[in-house]
Amino acid sequence: MLDFVGKRYWYFLFSALIIIPGIISLLIPPALKLGIEFSSGSSMTVAFEASIEQADLRQELENLGHAEAIIQRTGEGDFLIRTKALEPEVKDEAGTVVTPAERETVETALRDRFGPLAVLSFDSVSPTIAAGIVRNAIIAVALASVGILLYITWAFRRLPSPFRYGVCAIVAMVHDALVIVGLFSIFGKVFNIEIDSMFITGVLTIIGYSVHDTIVVFDRIRDNLTKGVSRSFEVTVNRSILETLGRSLTTGLTVLFTLLALYLFGGVTIHNFILVLLIGVVSGSYSSIFNASQLLVVWENNDIGKFIQRVRPARVPAKPRG
Amino acid sequence: MPRRNTRIFIGIIILTALALFLVWPRQIDVTVPGVGPFKRDVMRLGLDLQGGTELVLQADLSRLEAEDRQPAMQSVLRIIDDRVNAFGVSEPVIQQQGENRISVQLAGVKDIAEAKKLIGQTARLEFVERTFDQDGNPTDTPTGLTGADLKRASSGLHPTNNTPIVNLEFTDQGAKIFEEVTTRLAGTTGEIAIFLDNEELTSPTVKQAISGGKAYIEGGNMTLESARILAIQLNAGALPVPLVIEKERSVDATLGADSVRKSILAGEIGLGIVLLFLLLYYRLPGFLAGLALVIYTILVLTIFKLWPVTLTLAGMAGFILSVGMAIDANVLIFERMKEEARRGKTPRAAIEAGFDGAWPAVRDSNISTFITCIILIWFGNSFGATLVKGFAYTLFIGVAVSMFSAIFITRTFLRLFANSRVVENRRLFGW
Numbered sequence: 001m002l003d004f005v006g007k008r009y010w011y012f013l014f015s016a017l018i019i020i021p022g023i024i025s026l027l028i029p030p031a032l033k034l035g036i037e038f039s040s041g042s043s044m045t046v047a048f049e050a051s052i053e054q055a056d057l058r059q060e061l062e063n064l065g066h067a068e069a070i071i072q073r074t075g076e077g078d079f080l081i082r083t084k085a086l087e088p089e090v091k092d093e094a095g096t097v098v099t100p101a102e103r104e105t106v107e108t109a110l111r112d113r114f115g116p117l118a119v120l121s122f123d124s125v126s127p128t129i130a131a132g133i134v135r136n137a138i139i140a141v142a143l144a145s146v147g148i149l150l151y152i153t154w155a156f157r158r159l160p161s162p163f164r165y166g167v168c169a170i171v172a173m174v175h176d177a178l179v180i181v182g183l184f185s186i187f188g189k190v191f192n193i194e195i196d197s198m199f200i201t202g203v204l205t206i207i208g209y210s211v212h213d214t215i216v217v218f219d220r221i222r223d224n225l226t227k228g229v230s231r232s233f234e235v236t237v238n239r240s241i242l243e244t245l246g247r248s249l250t251t252g253l254t255v256l257f258t259l260l261a262l263y264l265f266g267g268v269t270i271h272n273f274i275l276v277l278l279i280g281v282v283s284g285s286y287s288s289i290f291n292a293s294q295l296l297v298v299w300e301n302n303d304i305g306k307f308i309q310r311v312r313p314a315r316v317p318a319k320p321r322g
Numbered sequence: 323m324p325r326r327n328t329r330i331f332i333g334i335i336i337l338t339a340l341a342l343f344l345v346w347p348r349q350i351d352v353t354v355p356g357v358g359p360f361k362r363d364v365m366r367l368g369l370d371l372q373g374g375t376e377l378v379l380q381a382d383l384s385r386l387e388a389e390d391r392q393p394a395m396q397s398v399l400r401i402i403d404d405r406v407n408a409f410g411v412s413e414p415v416i417q418q419q420g421e422n423r424i425s426v427q428l429a430g431v432k433d434i435a436e437a438k439k440l441i442g443q444t445a446r447l448e449f450v451e452r453t454f455d456q457d458g459n460p461t462d463t464p465t466g467l468t469g470a471d472l473k474r475a476s477s478g479l480h481p482t483n484n485t486p487i488v489n490l491e492f493t494d495q496g497a498k499i500f501e502e503v504t505t506r507l508a509g510t511t512g513e514i515a516i517f518l519d520n521e522e523l524t525s526p527t528v529k530q531a532i533s534g535g536k537a538y539i540e541g542g543n544m545t546l547e548s549a550r551i552l553a554i555q556l557n558a559g560a561l562p563v564p565l566v567i568e569k570e571r572s573v574d575a576t577l578g579a580d581s582v583r584k585s586i587l588a589g590e591i592g593l594g595i596v597l598l599f600l601l602l603y604y605r606l607p608g609f610l611a612g613l614a615l616v617i618y619t620i621l622v623l624t625i626f627k628l629w630p631v632t633l634t635l636a637g638m639a640g641f642i643l644s645v646g647m648a649i650d651a652n653v654l655i656f657e658r659m660k661e662e663a664r665r666g667k668t669p670r671a672a673i674e675a676g677f678d679g680a681w682p683a684v685r686d687s688n689i690s691t692f693i694t695c696i697i698l699i700w701f702g703n704s705f706g707a708t709l710v711k712g713f714a715y716t717l718f719i720g721v722a723v724s725m726f727s728a729i730f731i732t733r734t735f736l737r738l739f740a741n742s743r744v745v746e747n748r749r750l751f752g753w
Contacts (some may be wrong), residue, residue, distance in 0.1 A: 217688040
């Protein structure tokens with residue numbers, strides 16, 4: 001029989017190897033590259049009839065006073081132009097336009113220089129709306145965690161210490177959230193991938209998936225404990241993981257295939273969102289088996305307590321400073 | 323049991339046929355003889371899918387008393403609604419988000435410069451003195467009395483005859499002008515016409531000169547409801563609520579359509595792979611699960627349409643995730659069945675034991691998803707992320723139907739076979 005539980009500290013090490021670089025990246029500002037939804041600014045997708053050079057477009061935007069503009073070519077050959085928030089039009093008391101909206105100025109200038117164009121999408125966010133969203137998301141996650149913790153504790157109430165199952169499921173969930181947020185912090189620095197509200201949706205989705213997946217494995221542990229398949233908790237958990245392995249692989253892979261199809265063939269607008277889900281599903285499936293279940297064993301065996309006891313006598317008493 | 327199962331089976335077939343008829347993507351508008359009119363709409367699509375514009379406006383409520391804020395927002399919403407309707411957009415969506423934000427969604431509108439100017443204005447209330455000549459031709463003279471002079475309007479009942487009235491309360495400055503105007507008009511046929519955004523709300527005559535700044539409008543055929551609405555409209559002009567456009571987003575219809583086309587194709591490819599996998603790996607049960615999944619999809623789309631859920635890209639993502647969870651439920655059941663069969667149970671017993679054994683896992687995992695969905699819906703409501711809300715709604719509906727699908731549809735199908743001799747063939751089941 002495969003021994004999953006025996007190597008538990010290796011899995012924790014593996015998780016740490018992925019999460020720690022992410023946390024380090026989060027500590028180096030900017031923690032995440034925020035899209036205009038959170039940081040304010042304007043963003044437009046422009047399709048030109050003529051084929052034009054990115055450098056020329058940049059030059060023109062600089063002439064317009066937007067040296068800060070970020071210009072990207074999309075898959076379809078359109079240009080995504082991000083600038084600080086474009087000014088709305090200014091009117092005097094009588095209602096006559098003194099300065100036209102900056103968007104119109106930019107459009108006209110680009111049209112004069114590069115010929116006919118179409119603005120495919122335009123987003124603009126003022127700085128005030130950006131505040132509060134992240135805080136609300138964190139509150140939502142905290143609330144969801146409490147709800148899930150309570151539910152799992154209730155669902156496992158017939159087992160000794162049902163609270164542990166809830167806690168371990170939440171720890172695995174936090175693990176998955178950290179993997180995504182950490183990786184996207186790195187992606188933001190390396191590939192310029194920005195965080196938008198779809199990203200928050202994605203993280204929340206993965207939180208749901210992670211708990212869903214963990215509960216399936218925990219359910220088997222509950223089943224096997226009730227049946228009394230072994231006296232050893234460690235053996236029971238190992239056996240439960242093995243018994244649900246077929247299901248874990250099948251489900252994990254089918255979801256992965258669907259997401260992969262969406263990632264490869266789906267619209268550009270959902271690309272980063274699907275990437276969040278792809279990473280999250282892998283992490284969520286991994287953490288159910290290799291983190292959540294293993295943590296139960298660590299807790300049951302009081303590994304940490306033993307570890308501390310083992311270390312303590314070995315400690316050399318510090319010499320008083322002279 | 324077999325007979326009951328057959329009945330459920332027939333019920334599922336009828337339900338599916340009905341749902342299929344409802345979701346078929348073509349509009350019909352007919353009158354069924356003896357039943358009445360029947361209208362089948364096409365699926366509602368969000369702005370990101372069909373193109374259009376979304377504006378998020380922030381109302382500046384800082385100058386208002388706490389108890390005036392919500393009524394003020396209500397009147398601002400009404401005004402924006404009127405303005406947008408005047409603009410002639412089909413099915414605009416105007417919603418309040420949080421305490422002081424308003425989201426306006428205009429499907430199909432791309433050039434919005436004009437709409438923005440219109441929507442972003444503060445409402446303008448004007449009192450106009452209207453006199454009539456001998457032939458009854460009206461002449462309107464501005465009085466200089468505006469919304470800034472009106473302190474508050476409220477609906478109420480007449481102190482003596484209990485008919486609905488609208489109370490007006492003017493500022494000191496306003497009271498002075500109002501007294502002058504009413505003195506001039508008292509006893510004549512002249513009227514005070516009240517305009518909101520250049521639209522006439524009402525034009526009462528004046529019985530007597532009114533001093534002290536308190537007046538009421540009565541009579542006509544005012545009902546409690548119309549008095550309430552008039553009060554809201556008057557307040558809209560009275561309470562100065564400047565609007566600021568905080569966020570605007572416009573998506574070209576072709577970009578949206580392109581995204582939809584690609585994502586649907588991608589979804590089909592994904593689903594195709596999954597169905598093929600189920601068939602090859604689980605054989606007959608896999609085939610039945612595939613069939614159940616197709617029915618599942620039809621049912622979910624029907625609920626989306628009847629609810630109605632506005633389908634956005636995020637909503638489609640939620641739906642896809644729920645498909646994944648529906649498949650997971652089937653996989654859990656089949657794996658259990660396989661285990662039970664290998665333990666030496668008869669095929670029929672294995673099918674039942676598979677369902678019973680898998681149920682707690684399906685139930686508990688889906689309930690945790692429900693909890694997440696409910697919190698997401700709350701989250702979406704409170705910070706106005708229609709996107710997050712759309713996702714959570716579709717996921718919630720999808721997961722609810724998936725439990726029904728796994729337990730009801732797949733089980734009924736399998737039981738149909740459990741009673742035939744097909745189950746003797748273990749290879750068909752991949753056991």
